[in-house]
Amino acid sequence: MSERGLLxxxxxxxxxGKGTVRQEIFSTPDHQFEYSVSMTTRPQRLGEIDGxxxxxxxxxxxxxxxxxxxxxxxxxxxxxxxxxPLTYVNETLDKGIDVFLEIEVQGALQVxxxxxxxxxxxxxxxDLAELKDxxxxxxxxxxxxxxxxxxxxxxxxxxxxxxxxxxxxxxVKLAAERVKHIIETEHFRVERVIGRYHKMxxxxxxxxxx
Amino acid sequence: MSERGLLxxxxxxxxxGKGTVRQEIFSTPDHQFEYSVSMTTRPQRLGEIDGxxxxxxxxxxxxxxxxxxxxxxxxxxxxxxxxxPLTYVNETLDKGIDVFLEIEVQGALQVxxxxxxxxxxxxxxxDLAELKDxxxxxxxxxxxxxxxxxxxxxxxxxxxxxxxxxxxxxxVKLAAERVKHIIETEHFRVERVIGRYHKMxxxxxxxxxx
Numbered sequence: 193m194s195e196r197g198l199l200x201x202x203x204x205x206x207x208x209g210k211g212t213v214r215q216e217i218f219s220t221p222d223h224q225f226e227y228s229v230s231m232t233t234r235p236q237r238l239g240e241i242d243g244x245x246x247x248x249x250x251x252x253x254x255x256x257x258x259x260x261x262x263x264x265x266x267x268x269x270x271x272x273x274x275x276x277p278l279t280y281v282n283e284t285l286d287k288g289i290d291v292f293l294e295i296e297v298q299g300a301l302q303v304x305x306x307x308x309x310x311x312x313x314x315x316x317x318x319d320l321a322e323l324k325d326x327x328x329x330x331x332x333x334x335x336x337x338x339x340x341x342x343x344x345x346x347x348x349x350x351x352x353x354x355x356x357x358x359x360x361x362x363x364v365k366l367a368a369e370r371v372k373h374i375i376e377t378e379h380f381r382v383e384r385v386i387g388r389y390h391k392m393x394x395x396x397x398x399x400x401x402x
Numbered sequence: 403m404s405e406r407g408l409l410x411x412x413x414x415x416x417x418x419g420k421g422t423v424r425q426e427i428f429s430t431p432d433h434q435f436e437y438s439v440s441m442t443t444r445p446q447r448l449g450e451i452d453g454x455x456x457x458x459x460x461x462x463x464x465x466x467x468x469x470x471x472x473x474x475x476x477x478x479x480x481x482x483x484x485x486x487p488l489t490y491v492n493e494t495l496d497k498g499i500d501v502f503l504e505i506e507v508q509g510a511l512q513v514x515x516x517x518x519x520x521x522x523x524x525x526x527x528x529d530l531a532e533l534k535d536x537x538x539x540x541x542x543x544x545x546x547x548x549x550x551x552x553x554x555x556x557x558x559x560x561x562x563x564x565x566x567x568x569x570x571x572x573x574v575k576l577a578a579e580r581v582k583h584i585i586e587t588e589h590f591r592v593e594r595v596i597g598r599y600h601k602m603x604x605x606x607x608x609x610x611x612x
Contacts, residue, residue, distance in 0.1 A: 314592070320605050350603050357590040358599070370590060373583040380567040380580060382524070389568070393560050395530050 195384075197285040199307050200225060200292045200375055203300035204315030205345035207327045209361045213315060214294045216368035223372060225290035228281055231257075234272035247277065264306065265299035275299070290375065297348040304354055311378050312355040313371055318362045320345070405597070407495040409517050410435060410502045410585055413510035414525030415555035417537045419571045423525060424504045426578035433582060435500035438491055441467075444482035457487065475505060475512035485509070500585065507558040514564055521588050522565040523581055528572045530555070 204210050218227055231247040233254050242248045249257075254273045257263055266275025276293055284291045293303065304312060317323035323345055327338045352358055357374050361367045378384070414420050428437055441457040443464050452458050459467075464483045467473055476485025486503055494501045503513070513520060527533040533555055537548045562568055567584050571577045588594070 316599065316602075320602055346603050346605075349599055352592055352599060353596055355592050357587065358592050358595050359590055370587070374587045374590060377567065377580070377584045377587045380569055380584060382562055382565050382568050385568050386563055389526065389559055389562060392526075392530055393556050395556070 195288055195387075197225070197288050197290040198375070198378060198384075199281065199285060199303070199310035200290055201300050201303050201310050201312045202292060202294045202315065202371065203297050203313070203355075204361075205297065205317070205323070205348040206341055207323055207330075207345065208315050208317050209326070209364065209367075210294050210315055212364055213361060213367045213371065214292075216364050217292075217371055223375075225292045225375060226284055228276055228284075228291050228293050230274055230295070231263075231266075231277050232272060232274045234274075264293075265295060265302035267296060267298050269296075276303075292375075297351055301351065301354060311357070311375065313357045313359060313374060314352045314355040315361050315367065316349060316352070316358055317345070318360055405498055405594075407435070407498050407500040408585070408588055408594075409491065409495060409513070409520035410500055411510050411513050411520050411522045412502060412504045412525065412581065413507050413523070413565075414571075415507065415527070415533070415558040416551055417533055417540075417555065418525050418527050419536070419574065419577075420504050420525055422574055423571060423577045423581065424502075426574050427502075427581055433585075435502045435585060436494055438486055438494075438501050438503050440484055440505070441473075441476075441487050442482060442484045444484075474503075474516065475509035477506060477508050479506075486513075502585075507561055511561065511564060521567070521585065523567045523569060523584060524562045524565040525571050525577065526559060526562070526568055527555070528570055 202210060202214060214227070217223060229243060229245070229247055231249055231254065233249060233251045236242065236246075236248045240246065240248075251273065254266075254275070257277065258266060258275075262278050264276040264278045264281055266273055268274075274296070276295060276299070281291050281293075295303070300312060303310060317326070320342060324338065324342055327333060327341055333341065359367055359370045359374070412420060412424060424437070427433060439453060439455070439457055441459055441464065443459060443461045446452065446456075446458045450456065450458075461483065464476075464485070467487065468476060468485075472488050474486040474488045474491055476483055478484075484506070486505060486509070491501050491503075505513070510522060514522060527536070530552060534548065534552055537543060537551055543551065569577055569580045569584070
């Protein structure tokens with residue numbers, strides 16, 4: 193099979209639980225896609241492994257990669273860069289293996305420009321009250337910051353129209369199953385598989401039959 | 403939820419095993435769509451129940467429904483009409499329930515004209531040799547008829563491009579699972595669900611938070 197892998201872009205507003213659902217998806221061996229590790233300039237935290245949690249790079253290294261066009265997408269948050277290195281993604285897709293990105297909404301829109309035939313999946317909160325509860329539950333943000341995050345979530349939910357699928361994160365296991373089924377069924381889309389059938393259509397079967 | 407149900411059109415070449423896969427799909431209670439019983443003018447066979455296996459009607463009754471525009475699709479095979487009555491389909495979709503049709507390729511193309519936003523699923527044989535074996539295994543057709551059926555299957559496989567999904571019938575249980583996953587994930591497509599989120603985007607959350 194020399195078909196290229198699918199680029200799967202998993203995104204959603206801040207606080208919706210992208211990371212938790214992604215971990216659930218990769219916690220079982222019944223998936224046939226690979227996770228693309230992001231690159232960041234933020235300091236490595238205790239317990240984090242370079243190349244597993246993130247590729248940890250200096251600002252200079254990261255900016256050099258941007259300059260060379262080696263980032264599929266990137267953004268700056270609170271003074272640190274986060275992004276997706278292009279080489280790993282391309283090499284994996286070329287092997288016919290699907291690549292799974294978990295990235296922020298702004299990054300997903302950059303990818304959409306470059307790879308319009310990717311599979312764009314948007315994780316949504318069941319409702320905004322639930323998202324607010326989750327942000328409060330983290331205990332890391334002030335009321336003002338939470339209010340800003342909710343406003344930004346609303347703007348990001350409005351960008352859902354740029355995606356192919358919307359999955360509700362009402363329950364982590366269910367949301368993970370839905371995402372896996374989406375990836376499975378995208379492989380059955382006629383525009384992706386029709387090439388395989390041209391041979392069948394033109395095949396000559398010998399007569400007489402056995 | 404006042405969204406309309408999805409019209410699911412399950413089709414594929416003669417002999418591919420549409421009926422067997424459809425029975426497998428409906429053999430378990432984990433589906434939320436209803437099967438649309440076809441109408442036919444062929445004689446009722448022993449054990450068949452009117453309204454379950456088919457709606458059995460006379461030629462005159464069937465032709466009257468055609469005249470009244472009451473058939474979503476129909477075709478004539480070996481002197482008998484087969485088709486899908488429109489009323490049941492529309493009433494069920496209006497209730498927000500998905501409707502599942504298992505029909506021939508020609509009928510599916512008629513439905514595609516009338517309901518372009520249906521979900522069109524094409525069941526394919528793993529290869530033509532397998533289809534040939536299956537037709538021989540039935541023991542009902544002569545070599546000439548089988549050769550004709552294979553030629554027709556090739557023409558029908560070429561029509562796959564009109565469909566949304568192609569599912570291989572390599573194993574009945576697997577094929578049935580794939581079809582169920584397709585129907586599930588079609589409900590996550592952004593163009594089908596975005597209406598639900600307009601409210602969320604415009605929602606005002608009270609401050610201060612509890």
